[in-house]
Amino acid sequence: MGDTLAQQWHVVSHLDDLWEGEMVAVDVQGQSVLLVNVDGDVFAYRNRCPHQEWPLDDGDLDGEKLTCAQHLWEFDVSTAEGINPANTTLVRYACSVDDDGAISVSLP
Numbered sequence: 001m002g003d004t005l006a007q008q009w010h011v012v013s014h015l016d017d018l019w020e021g022e023m024v025a026v027d028v029q030g031q032s033v034l035l036v037n038v039d040g041d042v043f044a045y046r047n048r049c050p051h052q053e054w055p056l057d058d059g060d061l062d063g064e065k066l067t068c069a070q071h072l073w074e075f076d077v078s079t080a081e082g083i084n085p086a087n088t089t090l091v092r093y094a095c096s097v098d099d100d101g102a103i104s105v106s107l108p
């Protein structure tokens with residue numbers, strides 16, 4: 001699961017609690033992390049919009065498109081890239097799902 005021994009993995013949720021098409025914010029060592037389930041693939045992001053730091057879990061998830069609630073910037077949560085505007089990206093964290101469905105995140 002971990003790439004290096006130095007990485008600290010934290011079990012933060014379970015697939016039973018994050019269905020396809022859902023997103024949820026979890027606390028990892030005092031940092032808010034957004035978990036997103038896109039068609040069974042789970043992604044983890046810093047839960048702050050790159051525009052003005054608004055919590056992304058306040059936004060709207062439609063398939064792979066996450067729209068920030070504050071000024072409606074749009075992101076593709078399967079790639080972390082901005083859709084509108086395009087010249088921005090979400091901060092992505094390493095994320096893993098084990099055979100039992102436990103979701104783990106590693107912060108840098």
Ligand code: FES
Pocket residue numbers: 049050051052053054068069070071072073
């Ligand atoms: S804070 Fe997210 S679009 Fe402005």
